[in-house]
Amino acid sequence: MPNQVLLVTAARSKTVRRIVTAVVLLNLVLVLGVVTPLFAVPMVVAGTGMSGGITGRPTVVGEWGYPLAGDYSYSDGFGPRNVPDCALCSKFHRGFDMYQGCGATIYAAGPGTVIRASAWGGFGNAVEIDHGGGVVTIYGHMMWDSLMVQQGMTVVAGTPLGLEGETGVSKGCHLHFEVRVDGVAVDPEPFMAARGLPLK
Ligand SMILES: [Zn+2]
DSSP: OHHHHHHHHHHHHHHHHHHHHHHHHHHHHHHHHHHTTTTTSHHHHHHHHGGGOTTSOOOEETTEEOSSSSOOEEEEOSEEOOOTTOTTSOSEEOSEEEESOTTOEEEOSSSEEEEEEEEOGGGOEEEEEEEETTEEEEEEEEOTTOOOOOTTOEEOTTOEEEEOBOOSSOSSSBEEEEEEETTEEEOHHHHHHTTTOOOO
16 A cells, blocks of 8 residues: 555656746746747737736846836826825826735845835835946835845845835825936836836
8 A cells, every 4th residue: 555655756746847847848938938039029028917906926027127017006106296186295296106005015226235125204114226237226115124125135036025004104005116327316117118028
């Protein structure tokens, strides 16, 4: 009897190994497909990733990915804005506001080093990542005590940073996603689109 059990276990692990090998190969094919025609394939990959839902992993294309996993709503883009009922809100919005709901996981958009993970004025509880080459991303308004990274940590696209909240100058839970190049805030939409990750 023990032999039978062993055989079954061996057969199972063989099957598991086959499945793992198949998945690895499939991923390899996907990665190669994405990297080579950088601007042709990502749309398809992004499309399949969007069905992942809040609990899934964010869609990653090459080295960059969405800061939220699955579908999200969009409330405010980059540029001048008029917020009559919010005296403290800036008149020029330097980021891209997106949300899934209070407590949704926020992810690093690209590889780099965490240079801030703390309370930061109007950003509330925020994380700032230095991606090198003068590029920095900021993730604002996360819930207090929700940060999962610390200053000095190395992250990649998809590393969980914290949970969506409404700390700082914020009306309702959302992620303020900001991109700075050489210290100047730039529009996150074309920045991410150029990396195969169109925001909406
Ligand atoms: Zn914002």
